[in-house]
Amino acid sequence: MTALASPGPETPRPETTAPRDAGTVPRGRRGRRGRPRLASTIVHRAIVALLILYLTVPFGWLVVYSIYPSSNLRSTRMDFSLGDITLGEYASLLSDSSFVVPIRNSLFVATATTIICMILGSLCAYVFARFRFRGQQTLLLSMMAVQAIPAVVLAVPLFVLLRAFGLYDSLLGMILTYTAFILPLVIWMMVSFFESIPVNLEKAARVDGCTRLGIVRRVVLPLSGPGFAATSIFAFITAWSDFFLAKVLTSNTTPLLSVRTASFQGLFAMDYTAAATAGVITALPVLVLALLAQKWIVQGITEGAVKG
Amino acid sequence: MTRRTLTAAERGDRRFAVLAASPAVLTIGALFLYPLGYAVLLSLYRLNDKMPGATAFIGLENYVQLATDANFHQALGRTFVFCLVTVFGGVALAVGIAALLQNPFRGRNLARVLLLVPWAVPPVVNGIMWKLIFDGSYGAVNAVLEGLGLLDAPIQWLADPQLTMGVLMLSEVWKLTPFLALMTIASMQAIPSNIYRAASIDGAGGWDRFWKVTLPNLRGTLMFLLIVQSMWSIKVFDTIYVLTGGSGGPAEATTTINFLAYLTTFSYLDRGYGAALSITIMAIVIAVTGFWILVLGRRKEKAS
Numbered sequence: 001m002t003a004l005a006s007p008g009p010e011t012p013r014p015e016t017t018a019p020r021d022a023g024t025v026p027r028g029r030r031g032r033r034g035r036p037r038l039a040s041t042i043v044h045r046a047i048v049a050l051l052i053l054y055l056t057v058p059f060g061w062l063v064v065y066s067i068y069p070s071s072n073l074r075s076t077r078m079d080f081s082l083g084d085i086t087l088g089e090y091a092s093l094l095s096d097s098s099f100v101v102p103i104r105n106s107l108f109v110a111t112a113t114t115i116i117c118m119i120l121g122s123l124c125a126y127v128f129a130r131f132r133f134r135g136q137q138t139l140l141l142s143m144m145a146v147q148a149i150p151a152v153v154l155a156v157p158l159f160v161l162l163r164a165f166g167l168y169d170s171l172l173g174m175i176l177t178y179t180a181f182i183l184p185l186v187i188w189m190m191v192s193f194f195e196s197i198p199v200n201l202e203k204a205a206r207v208d209g210c211t212r213l214g215i216v217r218r219v220v221l222p223l224s225g226p227g228f229a230a231t232s233i234f235a236f237i238t239a240w241s242d243f244f245l246a247k248v249l250t251s252n253t254t255p256l257l258s259v260r261t262a263s264f265q266g267l268f269a270m271d272y273t274a275a276a277t278a279g280v281i282t283a284l285p286v287l288v289l290a291l292l293a294q295k296w297i298v299q300g301i302t303e304g305a306v307k308g
Numbered sequence: 309m310t311r312r313t314l315t316a317a318e319r320g321d322r323r324f325a326v327l328a329a330s331p332a333v334l335t336i337g338a339l340f341l342y343p344l345g346y347a348v349l350l351s352l353y354r355l356n357d358k359m360p361g362a363t364a365f366i367g368l369e370n371y372v373q374l375a376t377d378a379n380f381h382q383a384l385g386r387t388f389v390f391c392l393v394t395v396f397g398g399v400a401l402a403v404g405i406a407a408l409l410q411n412p413f414r415g416r417n418l419a420r421v422l423l424l425v426p427w428a429v430p431p432v433v434n435g436i437m438w439k440l441i442f443d444g445s446y447g448a449v450n451a452v453l454e455g456l457g458l459l460d461a462p463i464q465w466l467a468d469p470q471l472t473m474g475v476l477m478l479s480e481v482w483k484l485t486p487f488l489a490l491m492t493i494a495s496m497q498a499i500p501s502n503i504y505r506a507a508s509i510d511g512a513g514g515w516d517r518f519w520k521v522t523l524p525n526l527r528g529t530l531m532f533l534l535i536v537q538s539m540w541s542i543k544v545f546d547t548i549y550v551l552t553g554g555s556g557g558p559a560e561a562t563t564t565i566n567f568l569a570y571l572t573t574f575s576y577l578d579r580g581y582g583a584a585l586s587i588t589i590m591a592i593v594i595a596v597t598g599f600w601i602l603v604l605g606r607r608k609e610k611a612s
Contacts, residue, residue: 075450124332153586157343180339241430290428
């Protein structure tokens with residue numbers, strides 16, 4: 001991170017100096033000040049509780065919209081009788097091929113994109129982390145700079161390019177497009193994970209007769225496990241969630257889930273229950289994935305993504 | 309090891325490096341450089357699918373037209389307001405959340421894990437979610453306000469231009485801020501605790517420690533957050549599309565520059581002008597990024 005800043009205020013104020021209990025870490029531990037400051041603790045916990053509500057309630061509402069008939073949800077008299085809960089909309093959507101096919105397509109595209117990105121991205125990131133060559137920084141930075149290009153700039157040219165190769169409106173075309181968009185992100189994250197692995201381990205592996213590829217496979221990847229997992233999940237969620245590129249580069253023959261879900265809401269008419277249900281089905285896989293892998297993601301962010 | 313095997317190894321290494329890096333570099337290059345060149349070229353043409361006969365090379369005329377285009381200026385103004393609120397509001401909120409969760413307490417891990425919820429919700433679903441919550445007849449917000457007796461008649465949130473913009477800002481901040489908060493927490497953990505110890509010994513209270521130790525040490529992270537959030541805010545699209553039924557309405561209130569570029573290219577089919585608009589957006593993104601680097605940047609420091 002950044003260099004150390006000069007500690008604290010320059011004029012010590014002895015009248016408020018806390019007793020020095022040796023061995024305690026004073027990072028804001030309230031107990032250090034002699035008496036627990038109950039009031040501020042209560043305020044703090046209350047704010048945290050609000051934060052938790054803020055993070056979860058909106059999506060919770062979406063779930064509510066998907067399991068009640070909309071007649072129960074008029075703003076003037078909301079009726080949450082448990083007897084009215086129904087999963088009918090889920091059943092009808094999941095048996096409707098115009099909704100199931102997009103799920104399959106999106107699953108396939110996001111999975112394939114993730115696998116390709118992780119293979120190509122890891123190899124490339126390893127080279128950037130371990131080799132020094134001319135123009136390295138420039139190349140790495142320019143690969144990052146493509147993040148600054150708005151997708152709308154590339155939409156028409158990509159459309160023309162894919163059509164020229166017969167890949168417009170195909171799953172393969174989408175996989176290629178997403179791979180290009182997600183690779184820079186994968187490389188950027190993996191470089192920082194790889195840089196945190198001690199070089200000595202690799203040297204030892206070389207002495208034992210490993211090839212470079214063997215080192216990546218046997219030493220580097222196992223050691224960057226959490227980072228690798230976190231990055232894969234990033235890649236998957238990004239590919240699964242994209243809407244703009246899918247909208248521009250596919251038509252109705254190979255629908256992707258995000259486009260199908262967006263189509264549930266029109267400008268004026270909207271089937272609330274169907275839209276909410278489609279929304280929950282679209283969000284649930286990635287939400288569950290993120291929560292199951294939260295340890296890796298948080299660890300991954302903590303280890304690697306903190307670049308000043 | 310003799311010299312010869314070393315050079316052989318070096319040669320092998322070099323071959324490995326080129327082979328390992330090239331697929332990724334070439335993929336990125338092919339799918340960015342060619343389209344980018346194409347887009348720049350396209351922006352120099354009059355090319356409108358609704359006027360097939362009028363295609364011609366016109367040089368910088370599209371850009372000249374942009375400079376006096378009232379629609380563009382209005383979209384630019386909306387984007388500016390939107391970015392101002394979401395970037396400063398979002399980053400401030402992220403730092404606030406991070407500070408709230410900085411010290412261990414029971415329930416901190418739960419709060420941290422839940423920060424991932426908004427991040428994982430796809431933008432399209434985010435749009436649908438807020439659309440339903442703020443719906444005039446079935447909206448949760450109206451229900452709550454009426455329940456509290458604050459409302460006589462339901463508010464049509466998504467029919468009022470200003471209110472719709474507010475809902476859009478809220479939905480963006482809800483989705484993006486928690487992830488920035490996670491990153492901020494990560495950088496806060498990297499601040500050596502000795503500094504805090506020293507500050508405490510010098511008599512600094514919680515606030516002092518936050519302002520005089522935490523924030524100065526987050527300078528690099530803050531720059532990163534501001535850049536990332538600015539990029540996201542300028543490029544906002546999916547939520548607008550879903551929230552407004554693909555219109556950028558009501559009364560164009562949510563047509564930001566990126567959405568205008570989409571409408572110009574794909575609804576009005578004015579491809580040349582749309583390309584010029586897109587390239588201008590790219591220039592704005594680069595300018596804003598440069599601005600943050602100038603304001604907050606330092607000499608480059610490698611993160612450990």
